[in-house]
Amino acid sequence: MAERHSGGGPADRTLALLWRNQHPGPATKPPLGRRPTLDLNTVVDAGIALADEKGLAAASMNGVAKALGVGTMTLYTYVPSKEELLDLMVDQVLAERALPGPGEPRPATWRDQINLYSDQTRAMFRRHPWLASISTIRPPVGPGMLAAREYLLSACAVLGLSARQTNTAALAITTYIDSAAGLEAESEQLERSTGQSHDAWWNERYDLWETYFDVERHPTMTAIWNAEGYGDGTREAADESYRFGLDRLLDGIEALRDPG
Amino acid sequence: MAERHSGGGPADRTLALLWRNQHPGPATKPPLGRRPTLDLNTVVDAGIALADEKGLAAASMNGVAKALGVGTMTLYTYVPSKEELLDLMVDQVLAERALPGPGEPRPATWRDQINLYSDQTRAMFRRHPWLASISTIRPPVGPGMLAAREYLLSACAVLGLSARQTNTAALAITTYIDSAAGLEAESEQLERSTGQSHDAWWNERYDLWETYFDVERHPTMTAIWNAEGYGDGTREAADESYRFGLDRLLDGIEALRDPG
DNA sequence: GTCTATTCTCGTATACCCTACGAGAATGAC
DNA sequence: GTCATTCTCGTAGGGTATACGAGAATAGAC
Numbered sequence: 205m206a207e208r209h210s211g212g213g214p215a216d217r218t219l220a221l222l223w224r225n226q227h228p229g230p231a232t233k234p235p236l237g238r239r240p241t242l243d244l245n246t247v248v249d250a251g252i253a254l255a256d257e258k259g260l261a262a263a264s265m266n267g268v269a270k271a272l273g274v275g276t277m278t279l280y281t282y283v284p285s286k287e288e289l290l291d292l293m294v295d296q297v298l299a300e301r302a303l304p305g306p307g308e309p310r311p312a313t314w315r316d317q318i319n320l321y322s323d324q325t326r327a328m329f330r331r332h333p334w335l336a337s338i339s340t341i342r343p344p345v346g347p348g349m350l351a352a353r354e355y356l357l358s359a360c361a362v363l364g365l366s367a368r369q370t371n372t373a374a375l376a377i378t379t380y381i382d383s384a385a386g387l388e389a390e391s392e393q394l395e396r397s398t399g400q401s402h403d404a405w406w407n408e409r410y411d412l413w414e415t416y417f418d419v420e421r422h423p424t425m426t427a428i429w430n431a432e433g434y435g436d437g438t439r440e441a442a443d444e445s446y447r448f449g450l451d452r453l454l455d456g457i458e459a460l461r462d463p464g
Numbered sequence: 465m466a467e468r469h470s471g472g473g474p475a476d477r478t479l480a481l482l483w484r485n486q487h488p489g490p491a492t493k494p495p496l497g498r499r500p501t502l503d504l505n506t507v508v509d510a511g512i513a514l515a516d517e518k519g520l521a522a523a524s525m526n527g528v529a530k531a532l533g534v535g536t537m538t539l540y541t542y543v544p545s546k547e548e549l550l551d552l553m554v555d556q557v558l559a560e561r562a563l564p565g566p567g568e569p570r571p572a573t574w575r576d577q578i579n580l581y582s583d584q585t586r587a588m589f590r591r592h593p594w595l596a597s598i599s600t601i602r603p604p605v606g607p608g609m610l611a612a613r614e615y616l617l618s619a620c621a622v623l624g625l626s627a628r629q630t631n632t633a634a635l636a637i638t639t640y641i642d643s644a645a646g647l648e649a650e651s652e653q654l655e656r657s658t659g660q661s662h663d664a665w666w667n668e669r670y671d672l673w674e675t676y677f678d679v680e681r682h683p684t685m686t687a688i689w690n691a692e693g694y695g696d697g698t699r700e701a702a703d704e705s706y707r708f709g710l711d712r713l714l715d716g717i718e719a720l721r722d723p724g
Numbered sequence: 725g726t727c728t729a730t731t732c733t734c735g736t737a738t739a740c741c742c743t744a745c746g747a748g749a750a751t752g753a754c
Numbered sequence: 755g756t757c758a759t760t761c762t763c764g765t766a767g768g769g770t771a772t773a774c775g776a777g778a779a780t781a782g783a784c
Contacts, residue, residue, distance in 0.1 A: 215668040223676045237731025238779040265771065275734035277772080286771065306683050337599060341651045342665055345672055350682060358684040367693025369708075376709025380636075383643035391601045405602055407474040412605055416483045422610060424618040425565050433627025448629075449636025452716030459715060497760025498750040525742065535752065535763035537743080 218288055222295055222346030242272060244282045248292045252332065255293065257395065260334035263293075291344035297332050299348025301325065303355040310359075315454060316360035321352070322381050322450060329389035336386030363461050373457050380453055384446050391442070402437045473668030482555055502532060504542045508552045512592065515553065519657065520594035523553070551604035557592050559608025561585065563615040570619075575714055577619035580703055581612070581711060582641050589649035596646030623721055633717050640713050644706050651702070662697045 220227075224244065224316035250271050255263040265286055283289045301324035304310040311317045329335055333396040343349055353374075360374045395401050400408075419426050428434060480487075482652035484504065510531050515523040525546055529536040543549045561584035564570040571577045589595055603609055613634075620634045655661050660668075679686050688694060 213668065216671045219669060219671050219676060226678075227676055235731090236781065237729080240732060261770095264769085266769090269734095271499045277734045278732075280734095280772075281732060305681060311733080339597060339650060341647055341654060345669055350677075350685070354682045354685050357688060361684050361687075367688045367691035368695065371688055371693045371695070372705050372708045372713075375550050375705050376640075376712060379702045379709060380640055380646050380713075384639050385679070387601055390599060394601060408473065409479060409605055411476045411479050416479060416487055417610075418486075421565060424615045424621050425610070427621075428617060428631055431627035435628065435631070441609070443634050445635050448632045449639060452633075452636060452720075453640075453709070453713045454716070455719060456712030456715035459518065459719075460712075495760090496752065498757080498762080500761060507739085521741095526740085529763095538761080540743075540763095541761055688777045 208414065214284070217284060218291060219345070221283075221288060221292060222344055225380060226347050240281065241274065242278075243293070247279060247282045248289065248296055251289055251293045252297060255334040256332055260337060263334075265289075290338065290348070294335065294338060295344040295346030295348040297328060297335060297348070298352055299346070300331075301328055301348075301352060303352060305351065306354070306358065314359060314362050314458070317362075318356075318377060318450075318454060321356055321359065321377075322385070325352075325381050326385040326446075328384045330392065333389040333393035336390045340382065344434065363457070365460060369460070373460075376453065376457070380450060384449060388442060388446060392439075468720045474544070478551060479605070481543075481548060481552060482604055485640060486607050500541065501534065502538075502542060504552070507532065507539060507542045508549065508556055511549055511553045512557060515594040516592055520597060523594075525549075550598065551606070554595065554598060555606030555608040557588060557595060557605070557608070558612055560591075561588055561608075561612060563612060565611065566614070568620065574619060574622050574718070577622075578616075578710075578714060579635060581616055581619065581637075582645070583611075585641050586645040586648065586706075590652065593649040594651035596650045600642065620717075623717070625720060626685040629720070633671075636713065636717070640710060644709060648702060648706060652699075 206304070221244065247268065251263045251268050254267055254271055258267075265279055266276050268289075269279050272279075273319075279289075303321065303324060309322055315397065355380060356374045360370045360377070363370065363373070365373065391402065435445075472565050481504065507528065511523045514527055514531055518527075523537055524537050528549075529539050532539075538550070543552070561581075563581065563584060571580055616634045617630065617637060620630045620637070623630065623633070625633065651662065696707075
C-alpha cells in the first residue's frame with residue numbers, strides 16, 4: 205500500500221516549492237547560518253529567461269548558474285534537482301495567463317470565454333515556445349495549472365452538461381488548444397532560431413518532388429496542391445487553420461447543449 | 465537566395481535514406497572495399513526495439529551499438545548522425561499503420577475512414593510511446609508520413625469542401641488525434657515504467673488538497689469533484705474522453721458539408 | 725573576542741551523452 | 755603482392771546532471 209498521508213516524500217517537497225508564494229508556511233524561524241545570495245524566484249526567473257532566449261537546452265544547471273554568476277552546485281541549495289526547477293518554470297509560466305478567477309468579470313458568452321483561454325494560451329506559448337517540448341501528463345500541480353483548469357471548467361460549466369461531460373469537454377478543448385498552440389509556437393520559434401522559413405525548409409526538400417514523390421500513390425495531395433489548397437505558409441494562413449479546428453470543435457460541443 | 469535544386473545538401477542525403485526502400489537508386493555499382501557487417505534497416509529496427517522496451521533515452525548511439533554488438537562509432541557508417549537515425553525510426557513507425565492506399569478497399573463512410581486513421585494511430589502510439597515526445601513540426605518527409613497524409617486527405621476530400629478547407633479539416637483532425645493519442649500512450653507507458661498508476665500519483669499529492677487547495681478559488685473543480693465528474697481513472701474512462709473530443713470535432717466538421 | 729552550530733558555496737569526480745579524428749582491418753582489382 | 759577503397763572502432767573532447775565534501779560566512783553563547 206502506498207502512503208496516503210503527507211509523509212515528507214519528494215512529491216510533498218515539490219508541492220511546497222510550487223505553492224511557496226501562495227502559502228505562508230508554518231512559521232518563519234529566525235535565520236541561522238550563512239545568508240543565501242539568491243532566492244528561489246530568482247533562480248526560476250533566470251531559467252525561464254534563458255529558455256526563452258536560447259532554448260530549453262540552454263537552461264541547463266550550468267547555464268542558469270553562469271547566468272546568475274554562481275557555481276553550478278550552488279543551485280542545488282535552492283532546488284532539489286533539475287526536474288523540480290523545470291516544474292517550477294512551467295507552473296510559473298502557466299500562471300502568467302490573465303484568466304479571471306471566480307467572481308471576476310469575464311466575457312459574456314461561452315465561446316468568448318473559451319476564446320480568451322485560447323488567446324492567452326497562444327500568447328503564452330509564443331512567449332515561451334520551449335513549453336511545447338515538455339510533456340503535460342503528470343504536470344506540476346501548482347497554482348498556475350489549477351487556476352487555468354478552474355477557469356476552463358467554469359466556462360464549460362455554463363453549457364449545462366453533466367459534471368462528467370463538462371470535464372470531458374474541457375479536456376478535449378485543452379487537448380486541442382494546447383497542442384495546436386504549442387505546434388504553432390514551436391514552428392515560429394524554429395523559423396527564428398534557424399533563420400529558415402517554412403517555405404525555405406520545403407524548398408530544401410525539392411528533391412522530394414523531383415525524385416521520390418509518386419503522383420499515383422498520392423492523388424489527393426496532388427489534387428490539393430494543384431488547387432492551391434496548401435495555402436501560402438504565412439502566419440495568417442496558420443492562424444486560419446488554428447481557428448478552423450477550434451471553431452469546429454466548439455461547434456460540436458455546443459450542439460450538445462440542451463436542444464431547446 | 466537559398467538553393468532551389470538538388471545540391472547534395474544534408475536534406476537530400478536524409479531524403480535518400482528515408483526513401484531507400486521505395487526508390488531503386490541510380491545504379492548498383494559493384495561492391496568495393498570491406499563489406500559492411502550491418503545494414504541500415506537493421507540499425508533502425510534496433511533503435512525502435514530499444515526505444516519500445518526501455519524508452520527513448522535507451523536508444524542512444526551507445527545503446528543501439530551495444531545491442532547490435534558493434535562499437536559505437538560503427539553506427540556512423542550507416543547513419544550520418546543521431547538526428548537522422550531518429551528521423552528514420554519515426555518514419556518507419558509512421559508507415560506501420562495499415563491504411564488503404566488509393567484504389568484499395570476502405571470503410572464506407574467518412575467517419576469510419578477517419579476512425580480507421582484514429583484506431584491505427586492510437587495503436588501506433590501504444591506500440592511506440594516514445595513517439596509522443598518527438599516534435600512533429602518539420603517531420604521526416606518519408607513514405608510513412610506521406611502515405612498517412614494522403615489517406616487522411618482522401619478521406620476528408622469526400623466531404624466536398626474546397627481544397628483549402630479539406631486541407632484545413634485534415635490538419636485539425638491530425639492535430640487532435642495525434643496529440644490525444646500521444647498523451648494517452650505516454651500516460652499508459654508511464655504507469656508501466658514507473659509502476660505507479662494515475663491514481664497512485666494523485667494519492668502521492670494528498671498534501672495538495674490537505675494543505676494548499678483553496679476551495680473558494682476553485683469552486684467549479686470542487687463542484688465537479690463532488691459530483692464525481694472526474695471519472696475513475698480507468699482505461700475505459702480515458703477512452704471515453706478521447707472519443708468524446710474526436711466525435712465533437714467530426715460533428716463540427718461534418719456540419720459544414722453541403723447543407724442540402 | 726572567541727568558539728560553535730548552522731547554513732550556504734562550489735571544486736572535484738563520476739557517469740552518462742554525441743561525435744571528430746585517425747589508425748588499422750578487410751576486400752576486390754590489377 | 756600492391757593499392758585504392760570501405761568499414762571498424764578506440765581515443766579524445768566537450769556537453770549534460772549530480773554526489774560528496776572541504777571551506778566560507780553568519781548568529782548566538784560565553
